[in-house]
Amino acid sequence: MLTLASGLALSSVAAGSVATECSSKGFWSWLTGSNSEPAADPSAWTPGVKRRPVKKNFISGGRKAQRGLILHVQEGQGSLFEWFSNPSAKVSAHFWVSQTGEIEQYVSAHDQAWAQRDGNAEWASVETSGFAAQPLTPAQVEAVARIYQWGAREHGWALKLADHPQDTGLGTHAMGGSGWGLHECPGPSRSAQREAIMARVLADRHSGES
Structure with missing residues (x-):
């Protein structure tokens, strides 16, 4: 959403x-x-991820900070590339993750996607296929963790959960309140799964250091 x-x-x-x-x-x-x-700039485009840059519905540059990643729920299924490419949509996200764990990237991390209004200049965004009433699949947990590992490495995203717009880490659309559109996205179930995502990030990070 x-x-x-x-x-x-x-x-x-x-x-x-x-x-x-x-x-x-x-x-x-x-x-x-x-x-x-x-070759794509690895700080802008996640290596190994399907790169599908949109031509509309984002602001080139203008990122004021790299606070972390905001979790969204699609409330639907299927790639969002066509919708985000539609000039009338006036929305986008940096990433989309399918229920099988496929990742598409639509907007460079150096640019503003149109995902959470007042938070666009400081946060990256990921849409997750499915519905708020359904939990993320294990493959989606792995895929979001993969995106976050990249962001931590390239942009210094904090290895923790975020709960308000001035925080850093892995946050939710809902935490932005009215300034972010007053949404409940991605819903209680997926919001709670941030702990599993971050645990996976930390486990892989420790594994790489050992």
Whole structure:
């Protein structure tokens, strides 16, 4: 659940042939002669995660802080890429996690997603597929923990739970109150599962240090 948030120059002769070649090879491949996309900044885009950048419904730059990650519930199922790409939606999130643990990233961590209104400039956001009345699946717990491990490493997200907007750590949409849209998202069940997510983050961190 989300809250609303208030080049190359080519001659006309060359454009036709370029367009044909670009459509068959992809713009980056045509431009560089490479068959691979440019490497993503690992502090902006989580490595190993499906990268699906939206073109609308976010603010480029403008992150004032990296307080942590806010947990949301989709109240539905299926990838949110098409919805977040719709100009009329006026909402987005940095990440989406399916019930089987698939992760998609739509917005760079350096940019503001439109997920929790007054909290957009200071918090990253993750939508979780399913409904508030249902708990996160074990695969979702693992996937959110994976995102959080990355954020802790790249942005110093605190290894604890957050309970108010000026806190740091793993928080919920509901904790923002009226400034974040006065939502109960992601619901009591999923909010309580933050403890399991953080336990997984800490376990993996200790395992890596041993």
